[in-house]
Amino acid sequence: MVMMNHRCCCYYYSVLLFLLLMLCESISSDSIPASNDPSGIPKYFLGFAKQPEIFDWMVGVRRRIHENPELGYEEFETSKLIRDELDKIGVHYKHPFAGTGVVGFIGSGKPPFVALRADMDALALEEMVNWEHKSKVPGKMHACGHDTHVAMLLGAAKMLQKHRDFLEGTVVLVFQPAEEGGGGAKRMIESAALENVEAIFGIHSASMLPVGIVAARSGPLLAxxxxxxxxxxxxxxxxxxxxxxxxxxxxxxxxxxxxxxxxxxxxxxxxxxxxxxxxxxxxxxxxxxxxxxxxxxxxxxxxxxxxxxxxxxxxxxxxxxxxxxxxxxxxxFESKDQMFFPPTVNDNDLHKLFHRVAGDMLDSAAIKEMQPLMGSEDFSFYQEIIPGYFFFVGMEDETLEHPVMPHSPHFRINEDGLAYGAALHASLAVRYLSDRRTSAAAPPGHGHDEL
The missing domain is CATH 3.30.70.360 (Alpha-Beta Plaits)
Incomplete structure (x- = not known):
């Protein structure tokens, strides 16, 4: 009888030990990277962004915005949605900038400051895609992915707020109105939205790139x-x-x-x-x-x-x-509704940073060196005053026989790409602040005050 008990104990001990080893392996694979190992953060953030808590929430945000598109400088409900979500996350913000713009802050409130930008406006198009979350506003549609940009930046904000100990400075969240011809970036600058900011990153969904692929280049990117x-x-x-x-x-x-x-x-x-x-x-x-x-x-x-x-x-x-x-x-040549947009020129140092971060997150084959495009972006106004970097994240809808370009009433994206954009946003901010903290003092002409 004693022998049987001993054997039972050994059996249950073996099972328990096996389960503990499996649990430890699972925890280890998703564990938070060490503070002195920033190279582990991008993969960790990508895994984190794919969790239902973050991913499903981003999808929900994106669909709410998609159903209720607003044109440039009319993004009142979109702006309110952003502020409500930042309140829930516990992120401090200021509003309004350029009418509907919102600027949030995560971190120490002290230098260095790095910005992440998302545009909010839709296009004057009648959506021709029949799906559950089709635009409810006649003649207006998110046909350029700005709804995804907002969702990804909010996703990045949620991750960064939860991991504030990663931040060696302050991340500035720039939710901007009127990119589609209205020059919202210029008005955000005039409203002092980039006060103290040293560098800025911008993201664009790419309906022609598969999910898991990112693309950018140093130097001239957009005309x-x-x-x-x-x-x-x-x-x-x-x-x-x-x-x-x-x-x-x-x-x-x-x-x-x-x-x-x-x-x-x-x-x-x-x-x-x-x-x-x-x-x-x-x-x-x-x-x-x-x-x-x-x-x-x-x-x-x-x-x-x-x-x-x-x-x-x-x-x-x-x-x-x-x-x-x-x-x-x-x-x-210019009017109230039409203005000149400078070329979008990516900073070379930020390009190197992007490659390091994207390389830590993805396979090297997933990082594409893209050719310049003749399209334009008002992100270029930011790049005229501080170093900036603009990149594309794949969101191709593989169910389509032929991918649809932006500014089409048939425009569609694959929401699986949201996790990659949010994780890249967050990772770039963390790595930039980490590098700046360990580098020499800030260059002349960029004074910094605490918030």
């Missing part, structure tokens, strides 16, 4: 962009008696052809530029020469010098070609 509108005035008359008129349609046609020569014959072939006339308004009848014609379009370049040269030559060509046809031309 500077501008718009122009020209009114070409002549003298109207009967189409059968053209000699008694001054035809602005003919003048405008010559202008458009000549504008194309600015890129094909004046620009360095290795310096990518674009001039596109996308709007032509003139005439109301087939047999009447109108008094005037309006044309408008966009121009883009990857350097400030090329951009300014293009602007100057567009004006000269329009005025000159109109004059050849005996017409007058007036040109407008």
């Amino acid at each position: 500077g962009s501008g718009v122009f509108e020209a009114v070409i005035s002549g003298k109207g008359g009967h189409a059968a008696i053209p000699q008694q008129s001054i035809d602005p349609i003919l003048a405008a046609s010559n202008v458009i052809v000549s504008l194309q020569h600015l890129v094909s014959r004046e620009a360095d072939p290795l310096d990518s530029q674009v001039v596109t006339v996308a709007k032509f308004i003139g005439g109301g009848a087939f047999n009447v020469i109108p008094d005037s014609v309006t044309i408008s379009g966009t121009f883009r370049a990857f350097s400030k010098d090329s951009f300014q040269q293009l602007r100057r030559r567009i004006e000269e060509v329009i005025i000159g070609q109109a004059a050849v046809q005996r017409c007058n031309a007036t040109i407008t």
